[in-house]
Amino acid sequence: MFFDTPASGFAPLPRLADDAGAIGRPKVRRSGREKVTGTAAYTAERDGRHSPDSFPGLLHAVAVPATIAKGRVTGIDASAAEAMPGVRHVLTPANSPKLKVPEGPPGLGFQSIEPAGPAGVESQEIVHGGQYVAAVIADTFEAARDGALAVKVTYEEEPNPVIAIEAVNGSEERPNSLMGDPPVMEEGDAETAVKEAALSVDLQFKTDTNHHNPIEPHATIAAFGKDANGSETLSVRETTQNLYGTRGSLAEAFGLKPEQVEVVCDFVGGAFGSKGVMWPQALLACKCAKLAGAPVKLVVTRRQMYGGTGHRSPTLHRVALGAKEDGTLTGIVHEGFTTSSIRDDYTDAVVLATKILYAAPARRLSQRMGRLNTQLPTFMRAPAETPGMYPLECAMDELAAAAGMDPIELRLRNEPPKDPMTGKPFSGRHFVQCLKAGADRFGWADRPLQPRKRKKGRWLIGTGVAAATYPAFGFPTEVELTLRANGTVRAVCATHELGTGTATVQAQVAADLLGVSAGRVDFDLGSTAYPKGGVSGGSATTLSVGSALRDAAEKLKAALLKHAPQDSPLSGAKPGDVTFDSGKLVLTESGKGASLEDLLEAAAKAELSAKGSYAPGKSEFSKHSFGATFVEVGVDEEFGLVRVRRMLGCYACGTILNRKLGRSQFLGGMVMGIGSGLLEVTHHDTRLARWTNDNLAEYHVPVNADVPDLDVMWIDDPDFNASPIGAKGIGEIGITGVNAALANAVWHATGKRHRTIPITPEAVMA
Amino acid sequence: MVPFTLTTPPDAVPNADGPTYLAGGTTLADLMKLNVLQPDRVAHLRGFQSTAIEEIDGELWVGAGCTMAALADHPIVRARLPAVRHALILAASPQIRNMATVGGNLLQRTRCPYYRHTEFRCNKREPGSGCDAQEEGADRSLMAVLGTSERCIANYPGDFAVAFAALGGTIETAHPDGNRSISATDLHRLPEDTPHIETVLRPGELISQLVLPLSPAAANGWYCKVRERSSYAFALASAAVGLELDGDRVTSCHIALGGVGTKPWRSPEAEAVLTGQQATDERIEAASEAALADANPPKGTEYKVTLAKRTLAFALKRLRDEGPPDDATLLALQHGREFG
Known part of the structure; x- marks a missing residue:
C-alpha cells in the first residue's frame, strides 16, 4: 500500500502477505473470561484463598507513611499498636532487618531505587511525604490497618519543603542523560534562525503532575523459605511490569542469588508505567516477612499510592519555531524543565520527539531539572512524548495560524526525508x-x-x-518454544500480562511461525521460572517477545532436522531450506516434508524445545x-x-x-x-x-x-x-x-x- | 479505623447517649477508615428506618432510610419534583446512590482535604487546632465562597440537600426528649466559631422523615450542576431552582446554590429580587448578583463566584423559557454532545 521500505531489514513473515494465518485476527483475549467472571487472581488475591498458591500462616502488613515532607523522625511509639488485638509486630528502624540498597535498572537514570534505599525504614530522614517510616504486622488486614493508625511518630520538621515545579525552575542542573541522549543537543544556530525568521512563535507551556491510578493497587506477598539444600529462598507475588528486574533487586537487597528468588505475577490490573520499577512496599513486605518469620502480604492503599509509588513529573517548556513565509521551518528550539526527587535521578526525557518529527536546518533541544520533596517520578504512558509533544504540537498549530495555513499543510511542508538529527x-x-x-x-x-x-x-x-x-x-528477551508430540505447542517467557493480551497475541505469532492454528498454542508468562523477559514498558513487549519467538522457531527447525529420519525428504536439509507449513516442516522448494508429530515420533521424543532470544x-x-x-x-x-x-x-x-x-x-x-x-x-x-x-x-x-x-x-x-x-x-x-x-x-x-x-x-x- | 462497638439491629434508638448512626455508610465508613471519625459506638440503622415514600396532604413524606436511587426513581419525584430527581441522578455514582440513604445524604461531610487528612490542622475535625486551608499555598479547589468564617472555609459538597433546601423541605426527627420538625434551611449551621458543630441535631437525634411540599413551583424546577468531569464529580457550582409563573410574572420561586457554600445555600435574597416581578433577563441577573452579594471567596476561588452567578442565571432563564429539562436533555447539558 504505502511501501517505501529500504533495501535491508528482516525478511517478511510469509503468512502476512495473504492474511491466511493467525496474525492480525481479532482473537478474544485469553484471560478475558477469568477477568469478567472475577476468577483471575491478581497479586493481592494470591493468598491461598483465591488461588492455588499456598502461604500457611500468612500475616498482613500495613505501612505507616510519613506525614511530613522534609525533616527527621525523632521517635516512634509503637506501644499502643503492639497492645492491639491481632497485632504481631511493629517494624521500626530499631528492629528492621538490614538490607543492601539495590541498584536500579541501568541506563535509565536511577542511582538507586529511592524508596528502598536510605529513605526506607532504616532511615530517620524524611525527603518526601508518604515515605514509609514503619509497618504493622498482624493476623488480619483490619488489625494491621487499625494498628498502623495507632503508631505514634514524632518528627522534627525542616522548613521549606518543595513540591511546586515553579519553586525550582531556576535550577541549572541537567539530567545525566535523556534515555541515552545528552541533555543538550544542537545542530546549527536555532536561536538565531528563529530570531531572523519571517514567521516565528516563542511560547511557554506547562503540564501538571499526574498519578497513574491503576485500579489494582501495588501489592506484595513475600515468603522466605529453604530449598532442598537448606539455602534460603524468597518467593514473592508482586504487582510488576518487570519480573526479572524485581528478582534482581530483591536478590541484591537480601544477599541471595537470583536463582534463590522467585517472582510471580500472572496479571497486572493496570500499571501505565507505575509498576515498571520496584517500589518500597516490595522491600517493606520482605522485611516484614523476615521479621515475623512468616509470609506477609502488604497492599498499598489508594492514598498511599500518592507518595508510596511514582507519578508523572510536572513539566515546563519553551518551544520556539522559526519559518519562512511558506511555512518551511528554519529553526526549532525546545527547552524542557522536569523534576526528580531529592535523592534519585529519573526524569522524563521530554524533548525527544522534537528530534524526529519535523525537518529543520537548525535545532536546539535541551533539558534542565529541579528536585522536589516528592517520591521519585517515573514512567507514565509515553513518558517523553505525552508531556513533550503537547508544547511542540501546539506551537506548530500556532505557527500555522500565524502563517494562515492549514495545520496539516504546515506539517506536510516539513516532512523530513530521513531522521533529521542522525541522518x-x-x-x-x-x-x-x-x-x-x-x-x-x-x-x-x-x-x-x-x-x-x-x-x-x-x-x-x-x-x-x-x-x-x-x-x-525492544528489550533483550528470551523465550522457550516447545513442540509436543500431540501436535500442540507451548511457549514460555517471563513477560507480563498487563491486560493488553500478551499471551493471546504471542500465541498468534507462534502459531504462524510454526504453521499451526493459534488454538494449539499455549503461551505462559508471569513467572521468573521462565526465560528472561524485558520490562513490559516502552511499548516493547510485543515486538521483543515476538522477535524472540521468531528466533526460537528458526532454532526449532535445526533441532527437528537433526532428528529427521534418513529416509525423510528432510534428511540432510539445512534450516534455511525448510519452512513450517500447515503442521508440517517442509522443503521450501518442493513442499515435501513431514508432519511435526511424525518427526517427534520418529525421534522418540515427547517434546522438543528450542530457546530463542532477541536483543535490539x-x-x-x-x-x-x-x-x-x-x-x-x-x-x-x-x-x-x-x-x-x-x-x-x-x-x-x-x-x-x-x-x-x-x-x-x-x-x-x-x-x-x-x-x-x-x-x-x-x-x-x-x-x-x-x-x-x-x-x-x-x-x-x-x-x-x-x-x-x-x-x-x-x-x-x-x-x-x-x-x-x-x-x-x-x-x-x-x-x-x-x-x-x-x-x-x-x-x-x-x-x-x-x-x-x-x-x-x-x-x-x- | 479505631475499634468500636457495633449494634445491629440498633437497640434503644433514638438514644440520647449518642451512638454514631450508620445508614448507607458511604460517608461514615470512608471517614472512619481515614481515622477522621473515631466513634466508639456505632448503631447500624439498616432495616430499622422507614424507606416508604407517600404523598400526604400535598406533601411527599420520605422515610429517611430510603436510598438516593429509590427516591430518584419514584414516579411522584419524576413527575412533580424534577429538581430533586436531577440532584439525585447527577450525584455520586450509581453504586453509591444504591447504598446511600437520603437521611444520611443530608449529613454528608465536606470533601475539604484538610478535614480528610488527620495530619493537617482543621478546626472542624479538631476544634481550635487551626485551619491549614487558609494558609498560604493551600489547595482551595474545594472551598466555599459563601458562609465562610475565619475558622473554616470548607464547602458542603452534596447535591440533594441543595434541592431539598431550595424547595422548602423539612425533616422530622426522633429523640427521647421529644420529636420535632426542622426546616432544611435550619438543619445545617454556619461554621462561624464552631465549625465542628455542623447541624442543629442534638446528640442521638435521628432524622426519621424528609418532607417535601408538592407545590407548583417545585413541579416547575430543575437542578443545574456544573462540574469539570461529566459524571461522578462534585459540583463546582450548582443551582436548584423552581418557579411559579403567572404569564411572565413570578408568583413564587425557590433558589438554592450548591458547590459554593459552607452549607446548602438557599438564597432568600435572590428569591426576593424575583418574587412578584417579571422574570426578565435583567431581573434574573440581578437575582444572581443578590445570591452572591455576600460572597467572600478565599484566594484562588474567585472564579467560582462568577461561575455560581452564571449557573444560577442560566438555570432560571432556561426554566423560564423551556421548563424543566427531561433526563436526556439534562445529560446532554452535562456531556456537550447529542445522544443516539
Missing part, C-alpha cells in the same frame, strides 16, 4: 499517510481556518489535529511509529467546560498482530489523553509539600460520559526494518497526540490558546 532512514514512517487518511475519514476538508466559526446551542465547536509518535523500543542492538534505521490524532470539542465558555465530541486516531505501527486487541490499545491511550488534557492533575499544598486530592473522587480520570465514540484506523504496513515480526509498539502512541489536539481544538472553538494542561474550567472562563 538514518526511517524504518517506516507513514506520517503523511496518517495525516491524509485520518483527515479524509475525520472530515477535515471543510474546516474553517479561523477560530470561533461554529456553534451548536451553548457549545462552541472546534477541531484540532496533532502528530502522534513513539519509538520502536544497533540499527541502521531510525525506528519509530507515527500517527495523527484528530479531535472535535464543544466548549461552554460561560461555565468553562470542554467536552470531547469525537476523536480519531490514525496510526502506522507496523504489523497489527490482533485487530481487536490492537484497537483497544489505541483506544486506551486516547482515553488517557482526555484525562491528561482536560481532567487529571494532582493537587498539592505548596507550604506543606503534600498531595491533597489523593483519592479517585477528586483525582479525576475520565469516566465513560467523558468519552465519545472513538474512531481508530491504521496504515497496515509491516515494518521489518524495525523488528523481525514487522511490529512496532502500540501501547503508548495513542495518548501522545491527544493533549495538543485537544488544546488546538479548544483554540479553534474559542480563539483562546491554552498553554497549560489540564485545561480547567477556571482557565476557560478566564
Whole structure:
C-alpha cells in the first residue's frame, strides 16, 4: 500500500502477505473470561484463598507513611499498636532487618531505587511525604490497618519543603542523560534562525503532575523459605511490569542469588508505567516477612499510592519555531524543565520527539531539572512524548495560524526525508499517510481556518489535529518454544500480562511461525521460572517477545532436522531450506516434508524445545511509529467546560498482530489523553509539600460520559526494518497526540490558546 | 479505623447517649477508615428506618432510610419534583446512590482535604487546632465562597440537600426528649466559631422523615450542576431552582446554590429580587448578583463566584423559557454532545 521500505531489514513473515494465518485476527483475549467472571487472581488475591498458591500462616502488613515532607523522625511509639488485638509486630528502624540498597535498572537514570534505599525504614530522614517510616504486622488486614493508625511518630520538621515545579525552575542542573541522549543537543544556530525568521512563535507551556491510578493497587506477598539444600529462598507475588528486574533487586537487597528468588505475577490490573520499577512496599513486605518469620502480604492503599509509588513529573517548556513565509521551518528550539526527587535521578526525557518529527536546518533541544520533596517520578504512558509533544504540537498549530495555513499543510511542508538529527532512514514512517487518511475519514476538508466559526446551542465547536509518535523500543528477551508430540505447542517467557493480551497475541505469532492454528498454542508468562523477559514498558513487549519467538522457531527447525529420519525428504536439509507449513516442516522448494508429530515420533521424543532470544542492538534505521490524532470539542465558555465530541486516531505501527486487541490499545491511550488534557492533575499544598486530592473522587480520570465514540484506523504496513515480526509498539502512541489536539481544538472553538494542561474550567472562563 | 462497638439491629434508638448512626455508610465508613471519625459506638440503622415514600396532604413524606436511587426513581419525584430527581441522578455514582440513604445524604461531610487528612490542622475535625486551608499555598479547589468564617472555609459538597433546601423541605426527627420538625434551611449551621458543630441535631437525634411540599413551583424546577468531569464529580457550582409563573410574572420561586457554600445555600435574597416581578433577563441577573452579594471567596476561588452567578442565571432563564429539562436533555447539558 504505502511501501517505501529500504533495501535491508528482516525478511517478511510469509503468512502476512495473504492474511491466511493467525496474525492480525481479532482473537478474544485469553484471560478475558477469568477477568469478567472475577476468577483471575491478581497479586493481592494470591493468598491461598483465591488461588492455588499456598502461604500457611500468612500475616498482613500495613505501612505507616510519613506525614511530613522534609525533616527527621525523632521517635516512634509503637506501644499502643503492639497492645492491639491481632497485632504481631511493629517494624521500626530499631528492629528492621538490614538490607543492601539495590541498584536500579541501568541506563535509565536511577542511582538507586529511592524508596528502598536510605529513605526506607532504616532511615530517620524524611525527603518526601508518604515515605514509609514503619509497618504493622498482624493476623488480619483490619488489625494491621487499625494498628498502623495507632503508631505514634514524632518528627522534627525542616522548613521549606518543595513540591511546586515553579519553586525550582531556576535550577541549572541537567539530567545525566535523556534515555541515552545528552541533555543538550544542537545542530546549527536555532536561536538565531528563529530570531531572523519571517514567521516565528516563542511560547511557554506547562503540564501538571499526574498519578497513574491503576485500579489494582501495588501489592506484595513475600515468603522466605529453604530449598532442598537448606539455602534460603524468597518467593514473592508482586504487582510488576518487570519480573526479572524485581528478582534482581530483591536478590541484591537480601544477599541471595537470583536463582534463590522467585517472582510471580500472572496479571497486572493496570500499571501505565507505575509498576515498571520496584517500589518500597516490595522491600517493606520482605522485611516484614523476615521479621515475623512468616509470609506477609502488604497492599498499598489508594492514598498511599500518592507518595508510596511514582507519578508523572510536572513539566515546563519553551518551544520556539522559526519559518519562512511558506511555512518551511528554519529553526526549532525546545527547552524542557522536569523534576526528580531529592535523592534519585529519573526524569522524563521530554524533548525527544522534537528530534524526529519535523525537518529543520537548525535545532536546539535541551533539558534542565529541579528536585522536589516528592517520591521519585517515573514512567507514565509515553513518558517523553505525552508531556513533550503537547508544547511542540501546539506551537506548530500556532505557527500555522500565524502563517494562515492549514495545520496539516504546515506539517506536510516539513516532512523530513530521513531522521533529521542522525541522518538514518526511517524504518517506516507513514506520517503523511496518517495525516491524509485520518483527515479524509475525520472530515477535515471543510474546516474553517479561523477560530470561533461554529456553534451548536451553548457549545462552541472546534477541531484540532496533532502528530502522534513513539519509538520502536525492544528489550533483550528470551523465550522457550516447545513442540509436543500431540501436535500442540507451548511457549514460555517471563513477560507480563498487563491486560493488553500478551499471551493471546504471542500465541498468534507462534502459531504462524510454526504453521499451526493459534488454538494449539499455549503461551505462559508471569513467572521468573521462565526465560528472561524485558520490562513490559516502552511499548516493547510485543515486538521483543515476538522477535524472540521468531528466533526460537528458526532454532526449532535445526533441532527437528537433526532428528529427521534418513529416509525423510528432510534428511540432510539445512534450516534455511525448510519452512513450517500447515503442521508440517517442509522443503521450501518442493513442499515435501513431514508432519511435526511424525518427526517427534520418529525421534522418540515427547517434546522438543528450542530457546530463542532477541536483543535490539544497533540499527541502521531510525525506528519509530507515527500517527495523527484528530479531535472535535464543544466548549461552554460561560461555565468553562470542554467536552470531547469525537476523536480519531490514525496510526502506522507496523504489523497489527490482533485487530481487536490492537484497537483497544489505541483506544486506551486516547482515553488517557482526555484525562491528561482536560481532567487529571494532582493537587498539592505548596507550604506543606503534600498531595491533597489523593483519592479517585477528586483525582479525576475520565469516566465513560467523558468519552465519545472513538474512531481508530491504521496504515497496515509491516515494518521489518524495525523488528523481525514487522511490529512496532502500540501501547503508548495513542495518548501522545491527544493533549495538543485537544488544546488546538479548544483554540479553534474559542480563539483562546491554552498553554497549560489540564485545561480547567477556571482557565476557560478566564 | 479505631475499634468500636457495633449494634445491629440498633437497640434503644433514638438514644440520647449518642451512638454514631450508620445508614448507607458511604460517608461514615470512608471517614472512619481515614481515622477522621473515631466513634466508639456505632448503631447500624439498616432495616430499622422507614424507606416508604407517600404523598400526604400535598406533601411527599420520605422515610429517611430510603436510598438516593429509590427516591430518584419514584414516579411522584419524576413527575412533580424534577429538581430533586436531577440532584439525585447527577450525584455520586450509581453504586453509591444504591447504598446511600437520603437521611444520611443530608449529613454528608465536606470533601475539604484538610478535614480528610488527620495530619493537617482543621478546626472542624479538631476544634481550635487551626485551619491549614487558609494558609498560604493551600489547595482551595474545594472551598466555599459563601458562609465562610475565619475558622473554616470548607464547602458542603452534596447535591440533594441543595434541592431539598431550595424547595422548602423539612425533616422530622426522633429523640427521647421529644420529636420535632426542622426546616432544611435550619438543619445545617454556619461554621462561624464552631465549625465542628455542623447541624442543629442534638446528640442521638435521628432524622426519621424528609418532607417535601408538592407545590407548583417545585413541579416547575430543575437542578443545574456544573462540574469539570461529566459524571461522578462534585459540583463546582450548582443551582436548584423552581418557579411559579403567572404569564411572565413570578408568583413564587425557590433558589438554592450548591458547590459554593459552607452549607446548602438557599438564597432568600435572590428569591426576593424575583418574587412578584417579571422574570426578565435583567431581573434574573440581578437575582444572581443578590445570591452572591455576600460572597467572600478565599484566594484562588474567585472564579467560582462568577461561575455560581452564571449557573444560577442560566438555570432560571432556561426554566423560564423551556421548563424543566427531561433526563436526556439534562445529560446532554452535562456531556456537550447529542445522544443516539
